[in-house]
Amino acid sequence: MNKYLKRNWQQVTLLIFLMAVTEFFTVLASVFNANSLNALVAHNLKNFFYQIIFLLLMWLGVISFTYLVINYTQVVIQDIDISIRHHITQKIEKLSYETFHSKNTGAYVAWLNNDITIINESGLQSLFIVIESIFGVIFALITLTAYHWSLTVTAIVMAFIIILAPKIMDHRLQKSNEVLTKENEQFVSQVEDVLSGFNFLYALFALPMVSKHVRQASLDLKKANVHLTKTQSIVQVIGFTGNVLSQVLLIGLSGFLALHGFVKIGTLMAVGALAGNVFNNLGNMSTYLGSMRGVKPLFSKYDRLLASDESRTPKSTAIKSSETAIQATNVSFKYQDKPIIQNFSYTFLAKKKYLILGASGTGKSTLLKLIAGYHTHYTGTLSLFGKHYQELSQQTILSRILYLDQQPRLLNTTVRQNLQLLDHFPEDSLSQVLLETNLISSLKEAGKFLETHVGEDGVNLSGGQKQRLALARGLLRHNIKIILMDESTSSVDAKTAAKIEADLLTNTNLTVIMVSHTLHQENMKLFDDIIKM
Template sequence: MKKYLGLHKREVGIIITLLAVTELFTVLGSVINARILNSLVAMKIRLFSFNVGLFLVNWAIIVAIRYLETIYQERVIQNMDTAIRSDVVGMLLKSNYSTYNSKDTNTYESWVNNDIQTINEQGFRSLFVVIDGLLGTFFALIVLFTFHWSLAIMAIAFSLVILTSPRFFNGQLEKQTTAFTHENERFVEQTGDFLSVFNLLYTFNALRLLLRKITQASQKLGDAFVNRSRVQAKIAATGFLGNVISQILLTGLTGFLVIDRLVSVGTINAVSSLSGNIFNNLGNMSNYLGMIRGTRPIFSKYGIEDRLIDQSNIKAKKLSGGELSESQTDKLIKLTDVSFGYEPKKPIFAQVSVSFKAGKKYLILGQSGSGKSTLLKVVAGYLLPESGTVLFKGRNLKLIDPEDLHRQLLYLDQKPQMISASVRENLNLGAHYSDEQLIKSLKYVELVKDERAGMVLLNTNLRDNQGLSGGQLQRLALARGILRRPKIILLDEGTSAVDHKTAVDIERLLLQDSALTLIMVSHTPHQETVGMFDQQINFDDLIKKQ
């Protein structure tokens, strides 16, 4: 948290200044309050009226400053939230395909949403409350000292007791906060999974399962929340008890000082107000300090994940094969004894050796679920083989920068992904193609027939892939890829959802491009285009399962 406060130190400084001015006027109000009582006891009506008016003006100033500070503080906190989210996303940008997909996307959503909200409420807001309380306590102690030194000494002693007592609960709070954040991740993941299969449950009249599963997940999250709140309640109760005892004793001491004529009667009013400020602040501060410490596990989690990603990237760059010879460079892509499995000692395929030449067209045939898609992901560099080597233009694929590889090689998944934005933005994805280029790619995959229809489609907004059919989304994904003019396309059932005629037309266009290297996976090839491939590879013959 220190990092983000440091990045916004100027803005934080302004907030602290506004808080200091507010607390200064608050303490001044207590002094004026004492003068009001003193003037009333002395029966000085004009002085009494003046002090009452001054008291009203003082609080009007406090309200105005507090209003400005609240708005400004919210803006600064949101800026710091954005900075944390940027760092978390930046950390994820360093991930390779395997590392990123080792967790559910709902977990990442929890990182940039729920965790940030926790840091926001328990961290930044609590910190500013603590600073506000410390400033108020500091100014109040100074005023108490001006009344009588014994009042300040007693207040300082009680303050130290109230501040140190919650430390006994630090270990419990961190433990319960860690458990809560993990349970929160599981809740988001489980609810996301079940809400995503609503149609399935609807079809089988099993919607009650959705209610039962989400209720169970909610109860577990609720238990974790209660466990954390139980520790926070202990901290708050300790602070409240110290608060009450301290105020009573300090007011009692003031009474004795009044009896001994060491302070004026009005001092009782001021001390009552000031002790309330001090010990209410410190009593609540114990809880707020506990909440601030409770954010440590979240930042620790971010740090651990960042190190794991770095370690994974370092591991990915290590060579698994020997030196490359010149004779290996005659193949565009060459796999030698490649094995891969998502679980240790459970390979999906083993010792696969195959080569692909530039400009050639390859059709890999096999049953659904046999591992063809996984092989393409290994060729694309998304997945790292457990053993063996994958060479791209004679270089080990592990040593090639992913961005450089993606500029030459395009992998098209059988389940196309779109962002919630216009078709134009989905085609560009941060690049800047002209509408003419975009429409040309749409016409290439037969999504539109003319420029007018193209403009309408470009302005169409996609939300959760709604508005276009599965076949249209596949063609849109293909148009997005062709737009970038890749030299190599890995097509994973890329026309499976497209109508037969359009699928054949698209495949013919790709197969007739002599400069393009095409590796296409299919378990239902179209007879009209099968003969146009340079080589057909039976996946069952290619792999050697262990």
């Protein structure tokens, strides 16, 4: 958490200053309150009214600065949230395909939402309460010293006891937070899973499964939340008990000092307020320090997974096109110790067209993902234009290869933004690729179509348009030399599917490797070779 505070040090510093001023005014209010009582006991009416006016001004200061602190705290927390999310997403961008898919996407959503809420409530808000409490304690102890040194010594001794006592719960608190964050991940994953099946559940009259699954996931999440709350409440009770005992002891000591003439009677009122300031703040500190320590597993979890790929990232190597596009030699791949591909060898020549056939489960799609560089834990060798995959970065491989699966993913934005992503292409390039992929019938239609909003997951486009748009997105990047089609046209009608396939198979600049169970006889003659697995 420290690195995110450092990144936002200017906002944090200003917030700390506002907190310090608030606590300073609060302590001064206690002093003027005591002075007003002393003036009243001394029958000094003029001084009494002066002290009341100063007291009122102090409380107006407390109210004003409290308002500023509350609002600015939220500003700072949101800025830190943005920093944390930005850091996590930057790390996710560097994950390999395999590492990313080792978790459900719902887990990453939970990291960026549920976990951030926990960090806010148990981490950042707790931290700022602790900082404010520290100033309150320091100012109060200084003021107590001005009344009598024994008050300060007693307060310091009790302070150590209040702070250290709740530490016995640290391990349980961290464990409870760990369990809660895992349950949050599970909840998001299960809800996403059942809601994504709405269509088939609707068709089979099984929609009550949505409520059933969400309820069960909610019950599991409830257990984790309740367990965390129980642990936190024990910490709070420990702090509160020490708080009460300490205040009673300090007020009793001030009464003893007043009876023996060491302090004025008004000191009782000041000590009561200052003791409350010291020990209420210390009670908060002990509770919230425990909460802060409880969020450490969240950051550890991010670091463990997000650092897992960094040491294995190979350097990019420049590659040039050659007669051999892909060379596979004795390639084998296992999934959870189950062999999927065994000793596959083949040479895919550049600009040739290949069809891969085989029964379900024979590794056709897996082979394409190996060629695309998605899977890296294989034996044997794979080469792209003469360079071993181990020498190439994922970025280098994907700059030459476009993988098209059955359901292309589109962003919920315009056609233009789906094509450009992070790049910027001239208008004529965008128009031309739309024409080449038959998304438009003439260049004059390009402007309107580019501004078309595709909707969530491309709902405003037909299946064929989504496939063509995914293809156009790849072809727009001129480095693409190899197209991998994994049942890419199975979700569109036969006529459209045959046309999309024919457009690619007749493109003399591309190497095409296709997996399909829905063969179109009119295109069979366009393949240079058929591979059976």
